[in-house]
Amino acid sequence: MTMKIGAIAAQLGTTVRTLRFYEAQGLVQPQRTPGGTRLYDEADVARFAAVLALARLGFSLQELAALAAVRSQHETGDAASRDVLARLAAMDQSLAAQAAAIKTQRRDLAQAQALVRRCQGCTQRPLRTVCDQCEVSRGVSDSQILQLVWEAPVRD
Template sequence: MKSSEVGGGAGTLSIGALAARFGLATHVLRHWEAMGLLHPGRDAGGRRRYGADDLNRVATILVLKEAGLGLNTIGSLSATVDRATRHEILRPAAEELRSRIAAAQASLELIEGGLNCEYEDVTQCPNYRRHLAERIGPRSPADQPPQDASCAGNSSRSS
């Protein structure tokens, strides 16, 4: 470890060393500090010093961001130890994630349908047509062609 990484206290890191450890820019750590997510110590010269708790905190922030949580939500979570409040904060995030997963799954099914389609013209594939029909929705009576009394499917016809 460089002396600049340890200068302000044994086992602490400078802002540059901490940022490099996680592949972040130093301004990201300053922003997180301004939002109240990080609380680094200071050395005699006023420089930020990060210890083991800060390493854990940065790792936690990164994991929660990868899970799709925003910094404000992460801040709210860090401000509570109450289980009910934690659930109240996380429930909307879980619902949003479920919705995004469902949308991604539907997109994947459409793409895989195109990959597996044996027709030259993908618009002729039954899977593609089903997706279009679902998007269009049920037809209104005004959109339906008039039925001829001689139509085979007409239920008013007597045998």
């Protein structure tokens, strides 16, 4: 079964432009008719989905292109498998670091939400000079995200 690129883009929640860019980078190489029309099959859709998923996680196109080409650069399955495994291990380490950062950020968000909930029902104007007098404001410095939300301190 072949699909048009627009249908693939819709299925994967991306744009035709993005898929064409990935194709131009050599990440997907569809078959072509004698007239030059691209024919995308299920394997192409799977490759596009893999590239999109990894790119959305922050892997660069250079990293993905290198991963896509790694097997063809080796003379034996053993050499290729060792290279692939090393690259996959590095990707796993990167994702583990991201997961730890996300876990930390989620804790901070939960702490910030708990603190901000205490402001519900407040009738005061949300200004630093007013909020600094409130006990809730004392917890703001413990939350990284609230450093962004809270009004900057007034400087003399």
